[in-house]
Amino acid sequence: MKTNYLRLMMGIVSICFFNTLTWGQKGLTIEGKIQDADSQQPIPYATVKIVNAIDSAVVGGTTTNDSGQFELQVKVPNFFLELSFIGYFKDTISEFPSENGYVDLGTIYLNKSVQELDGVNIQAEKSTVEFQLDKKVFNVGKDLSSTGASALEVLNNVPSVNVSIEGEINLRGASGAQILINGKPSVIAGEQGNALGTITADMIERIEVITNPSAKYDAEGTAGIINIVLKKEEKKGLNGSISLNTGAPHNHSLGLSLNYRTEKFNLFSQLGAGYRSMPRYSENISTDLINNTSVISDGLNYRNENFYNLNLGTDYHINDRNVLTLSGSVALELEQQPSTTNFSFQDSTGNIVSTWQRTETTEAVNPKYQYDLIYKSTFKDNKEHTLLMSAQGNFFGKDQSSEFFNRIVSGSDDNSQQRTSTNFQERKQTFSVDYIKPFKKNFKLEAGSQYVIQDVSNDYAVSDFVNGEWVQDLGLTNVFDYNQNVLGLYATGAYEGKKYGLKMGLRAENTDLLTVLKTTNEKNDVNYSNLFPSVHTSYKINKRFSLQAGYSKRIYRPRLWDLNPFFNISNTYNIRTGNPNLMPEFTDSYELSSIFIFKKMSLNVNAFQLYTTDVVERIASFENNVTTTMPENVGTKRSTGLEMNMKYTPWKKLDIQGDVNYSYFKRDGELNGTVFDFNASQWSTKWTAKVKLPHNFDLEVTGNYQSKYQTVQGNVSDMLFMDAGVRKKLKKGKAVFSLSVRDVFASRIRTVETFQGNFYNFSESYRGRFITLGFSYGFGKGEAMQYTGGRR
Template sequence: MEKQKEIIPLLTFLFLFLGSSIFAQAPQQSIISGTVLEASTGIPLEYASIYAENEKNPNIISGGMTDAKGHFSFEVLSGSYFIKIDFLGYKTLELKNVVVNGNTNIGTQKVTDDSQMLEEVTVIAERSTVEVKLDKKIYNVGEDMIVKGGTAGDVLDNVPSVTVDSEGAVSLRGNENVKVLIDGKPTGLANNIQEAMKILAAESIDKVEVITNPSARYEAEGGAGIINIILKKGKGQGLNGSITGTIGNPRNYEFNANVNYRSDNFNFFTTLGYQDSKSKGYGVNENEYFDKNGNTTQYINEYKNNNREREGYNGTFGLEWYLTPSVTWTNTLTARRNNIQMPNTVSYEYLNDNNSFLYNRYRYENKKANRNDIEYTTTIEKQFAKEDHKLIVEASISQDKDKENSAIEDIAQALNKNSFEKSTNNEKERAGLVKVDYVLPIGQSGQLEAGYLGTFKSKTTDFQLFNQIDNVWENNTKLSNTLEYKEKINALYLQYGNKITRNLSFLAGVRWEDSNIDVNQLINQDFNNKKYNDFFPSVFLNYEFDDASNVTASYSRRINRPRGFFLNPFSNYTSDINFFQGNPDLDPSKTHAFDLGYLKKWTGITANASVYYNKTDDSFQFVRRIGGTSSNGTPIIVSSPINLATEYRYGVDITLNYTPFKWWRLNGNFNFFRSETRGDYTFVDFDGNKETQNFDNNAYAWFSRLSSKITLPYKIDWQMNGMYRAPQTTAQGEIKGNLSANLSLSKDILKDKATITFNINDLFDSRKRESDTYLPQSYSHSEMQWRGRQVNLSFTYRFNQPKNVKLQRGMNSGDSGMDNAEIM
């Protein structure tokens, strides 16, 4: 009840805020409109301020802001007006005697930069780290010093509404049913997101886009929404680029280069990267076991060192060829190679029922892995005579090969017992994609979109475990498995959007997806084919009160298909009494997603608030259970995903960008949600016993993130962000709360051609996952930290790319990479 009382004031505030904005509007007599461009480049200026004052009656004033295309419109009374156009770093443009008698368009107005002022406000003129829009949030990685020298996991863990746990699992608004794309595609490294979070360098990422309720043009995959990671691709004229070097502790040596050469006929771009790193983490499982009467039988404490050494190379080479003024052909080739060593030690402390020490056991694992990925993409884009009328055809193929080998030595000196094990895990995946998008403007404001997407994947995972018995290696058939996963998905979509009135617009569409999926366990000849197709409609309504505030109501139907480690029964055996086991019989879950959002802009402030509700059938839930006993009688705890009957999730999500002074910028995010699960789970353990557990559960949870960037004397930038994840109850226990922070200092040198950055990731060495689990036969306290505190020093040098170029790129923030037919 106390938590219910906490959410009521939040929801009340949100709806009062919406209501006050609605009723505050009063109809006016005329509309004044126009477009604002940057004079030297012709780039639209977003967020330029337009001020209108009646020349006969100064008490009559109005105004607005430009949108992503530089357009503005607002209501005024008829009369003669003094118009003023302001944008930070540009000379103020003043227009006198602008007569408004009925709807009036003042045409295109071009503003010129004020060079002296520009030098003084370079920091403020850069685009914001977080851009808040009504339908999405855009996180500009290049503006965030915190993630220099980090990974994609560090990047996503700084994005509003997004969290990444200690094992690399990505959540959106606290929901792990999220679809992550790389450059708008589900192929390549995007097929293994948890691994991508660890090996993809932050320096290779340009920005991240978050769409919480996608329309029919996007893949229906992802009940919580879509996260699109956009990699860097140079666009500047001539030869230009940047080079970044990083050193860190624990060991982190990085080199990244982004270079492009653009002429009138083509644009060549490349990204090259190298990393040699070492990270340290840990895991803890403290277990208490009970008999059938609830009496303690023993304690086993498990402690694990998570060590990881990686040497990786990556390269992207791309060519945009402007065949004609309206046709562009782009070809991109990406290759990555990573060699990984994970020497881990797991120690076990055995205690009797009185918590008295009995003996220790140690498992020494030496795991080596190499991963090779290659992907080729070709795209043809045709721009027709009418603006926004275009056709895009894209195809890509990729191949990923992962090989792991582990040697395990198990020593229990007190029992005079040693054992040896080894495992191999070989994965090979091939994927292809074909995509067609067509966009047709209709009339003044209508737009029809249609398209096709075909994705085709084949992945084989061969995990083999061997035990040494009498100096002979014997295959452990109970824990070995070869899993074959094949997926063919064909999709068509159609949607149409237009204005109903001057302020009210709509977007309605439907997507049809046909799925043909094989999940085959080859060793035991268990073949499972799942064929299904369905329609996924979406509807959006948008009401604009003025250029600075609008509200959107939306609905979409989504699907979440189980893949990868969710399905694989075995792929890891570091611990022999606590391990993860995939479920090859998982069914897809389907979600009805509703969202009500409000966006308001003031000078220096942008606020976005959303209320959302999701109903998911056959929801995935991770459960822990007793899966049998080891050779010495120790219970084995297995974690697996299962399908529960239904999950209800609703909450409020608020994001705020605030610039109180020229030298201080703040952005914050707050997400509060309630989840309700209903369902029972029946399983058979390793010993053949049938058990049923009830997973009905109601839980409240919230997390909040705040980032502050301050310009200190001598133009030193200081940035700090913090995040708090509140405790959350589950059907089997509780996930503990967690507070973490990052810190960074940055200084431009060499006449702003270079930047030196010092940052500390996980300042208090506190970012970890801590939980308690209560089972009928055991109680467990777990802690997991994948990587501890990281300190990095980075140096970036820009050639033929002055820092002020960021200002020009930042103006066209509507070019998000997800507009129109960029992603399906």
């Protein structure tokens, strides 16, 4: 025992002596990055002091740059670093694992000091954009545009992203982006109506926009990837926030967030309940150009919902290097869809021959649940040397019944009555393994696999009321089964130096898809394997100017509703249906970006080109005054564009952020003897001004414009609309009153025209103005946050 003790002491003395000699010769080079612990935004101009451990004297130091990064040289043997910034608690670092005289501390997080915040302008309050090797990161602050908002409204404030009034998400003007939650597919980000409404603005930490994804990511999504990263509170003790919202049209909700954190456990929960009403106005004209007759309709449709959401989870820190996370969420929506549509039939002379009114009464129960089990292990040699294993399960169900009644107002047609029933169930399970191994200080290897199992069943029936009884329509009744399994394997290698970075990767995926119409026994069984390479590079010319370039190959697999041949009979003259024989799109994506950082302004300019094969387009056909729209694979599309994002802060109380996107595309294609070749362009812009007013009032105004653009059969109109909001803080930010107005002038109107040789179709829809008034209060160490379960 004594011998071992002496050996240990001699070893320590030898190490200290060797380190003293080494220090005397060259010392250490230390790098790191300082970020806000809550928002994970960089903290510029934070102070990093070198403190002598013997007498506590400051012997050197530096400050962080605009990106929160710092580098310094240390030539004293016994020291520690002290990190500080106004409004934050100080932090000290005393362990410095070095390799060849170099120490990379990675990212260091500072926590806000609540007592010091009064009267201080904290930059982390604002949503900001930062750029990484292969993505843009939008850090979500307490923007007024997020007040009383859902994830869709937050997305609509992100540069490069636009959300239509129907909830369709476009990335740089193109649909097909894959939506992820915490880096993984989720039922919340699926296509079943308003599932993203269960994510609220206060739950979102940041949104990552990956227009040219590396091979590490699922190859799904030709337009790229949008990853919504949710918050996990880092404050120890009990923290929480309660929120109350009300609005017109009806948008009432109550939300409660609770978090309890200890050294070993982090318990987090969110509970929400409310009622929302979402009206939609629509007008449609279908004209038979051969017989010169028209069917004209206009109406008001509602989606009214009572909703209940519960999210629970825990992080268990097994030890310093192993963490186990288990989380789950359940949601229930009780849905009603009352609607009234007025129809009229116009003959070739322009006279109205008959008019009738179609009413709909729909009720649905929509249960949802999700679970996540994640294990993360950090190896002893390097904190970036990690192994991540995860399992995720999702379920979405819909039990819906609808009744439709046609009441004749004038003319000779008879009254008619129909009803439908839907039993829909979707289960999705995702299993993944990711391994990251850094080599020295600049090289990193990543490898992993993912297996996704998706099973869907949709039992759909239509019945007509004939001679006093319900008779099932066998031509419209069937059971549609959809089963898709995707296996993916990937490997990437990356080098990141002070000025130059390179990342290369390859992903292999196999897709096995089977769709079955059970009643008629129609099957579509496809199996295909593909390789998806990616290359990304960056060059930092100086602190204010950088260049990035990238290439990746992507896939867009047909979604369930693209394949499902059944349709909603709300409007029997304007039908949308799926195509079970649809094939996937493939896209080659090229991108070149430049980043300029000035004292009061940052500017990002992207040039890009996308080449897509087997493009999925919705093609309309016309017969007996009925327009049927079905997705088809129609040729190729080549898009070339330019995108600019700018943020300008002329003075402390004013921020201006702008986004301009222009693309020119060439379409080549043919379907059933019809040629769809044409060239066209489209552009969009979005500008936001944020102003700090006296007495703790804040004001934000956002203006959007989307240009008119051509489609394969017609065109889509332009849109100009504005959102605005105001907020008042009380009790040092613990309490917040807010008022937001969506579509201030009710001008967000979408018009679609289809021009063909034998028919013309016109449709117009809009939702109108939405006003939300909210109050929230934070307790413990929690901050006031806004909550709503609603999607607009």
